[in-house]
Amino acid sequence: MSPFVNNSVQAAVLYPGTNRDLRVEDRDLWQPAPDQVQIAIAVTGLCGSDLHYYTHGRNGDFAVPAGVITAVGRNVGGLKVGQRVAIEAGIFCRQCSFCVKGRYNLCKTMKFCSSASVFPHFDGTLRERMNHPAYVVPSASLAEPLSVLIHASRRANLQEGHSVLVFGAGTIGLLACALARARGASRIVAVDLNPARLEFAKRNGFATETYTQYLSEQHIQTMKARATGILHHFNQRDGFDLVYECTGAEQCIQMSVFAASTGGKVMLIGMGSRNVLLPLSSAACREVDILGSFRYCDTYPDALELLGSGKLNVDCLVTHRFALKDTKKAFETMARGTDDQGNMVMKVMVGPGSVKV
Incomplete structure (x- = not known):
């Protein structure tokens, strides 16, 4: 040797x-x-x-x-x-x-x-x-997956009082909810197709409210209708200030654009579909910013401080x-x-x- x-x-x-x-x-x-x-x-x-x-x-x-x-x-x-x-x-x-x-x-x-x-x-x-x-x-x-969310939230300028919608109630989605809560978001809604994950999110205090959404390959106008249904369900008719897309699924990305408020932001975190059909006219006319986030940068100090603070369950x-x-x-x-x-x-x-x- x-x-x-x-x-x-x-x-x-x-x-x-x-x-x-x-x-x-x-x-x-x-x-x-x-x-x-x-x-x-x-x-x-x-x-x-x-x-x-x-x-x-x-x-x-x-x-x-x-x-x-x-x-x-x-x-x-x-x-x-x-x-x-x-x-x-x-x-x-x-x-x-x-x-x-x-x-x-x-x-x-x-x-x-x-x-x-x-x-x-x-x-x-x-x-x-x-x-x-x-x-x-x-x-x-x-600390590492939390860093992914800290980096994304910095790019999206998450602020106290923001209303937040999260597509995907896996680990990354729930960390998005936890970070939004720690930063003082006024409302945190988690959307997923798995009721057990949503029940977990509600039981452990990650989201203030949850919504079960089943997906299928359908026309983009259907995604607009579904996003509108979510907004009506939560009486959030003007949309959410910040939407975290944590699934990578094309339909959820499309719904994210429709669910964001005028002047709001969509933060793309999930990795899935390589090429996506986007409702760009809806985003452009309402000045919805669609932001990408890749890994993280200089986030570990914040992540470690948050994890040690007890603010995140x-x-x-x-x-x-x-x-x-x-x-x-x-x-x-x-x-x-x-x-x-x-x-x-x-x-x-x-x-x-x-x-x-």
Whole structure:
């Protein structure tokens, strides 16, 4: 074995070609580079994008990696072995115009853990240990997906008193609700096709009100009628100040435009349909801003402060935990939406053991 290899570690590896071909196997682990630390991964949170990779072999990715530092490169200061950390899953160049302007989430050479956006692909965090650049942050579960919402909310200029409509009551949608509540939104309505998720959202205080909406492939005018139905149901006839679209479904994106108020905003967060038919005339004539959001940028301090403040009731979002050797079962459980006992699946965590972080 090479002197630069510490040892081998187990990793969950998704193979191309046949969908769902995921294998747990040994991989060499190299000593950390001078500007890296080595981290024993305690937990990785799976999300919808991970599931798209697993079932379809393509999509974006947002992971929630956290663990304990096991080795430190010689040029790293301020970090030590045994420190509990989470990582920002992207490695950016720090030199391009986007990085210089502080918008490093748009860096053209960004390498993001387990994302297929660059070649060769950059390995993810479903393994026992990994090396990573030293810009790690204090550990907190859900800091990374919350960062996605903080970044989106900054772009949308979420304000106290705003009325907020959220399409999608998965983890990201419920975090959108939680953040809106923490920021003082006057009304938070969650829309989903799954009544169990909506009941979960209401029971745990994420949304003030909920609405069940079933989708089908229909004409865009039908989506306008459905959006109007939502507005009438909640007596919100002028529309919502801010609409978070967290599903990526074309019909929900269309309804979002119709459901936003004149001068309101639609924040696109969900990743799904690659090409979407949009009611642009409705958006243009009513000055509805349609905004995109990609990953996050300088959000971890706010995320950690919020998670430590007690303002967000998010611990209940983690419903299932699996050991690394059971990664395939974790994905299959997530794909079904219910576990073997029929319980609803929300956020799934995978790690070498059942460690809580």
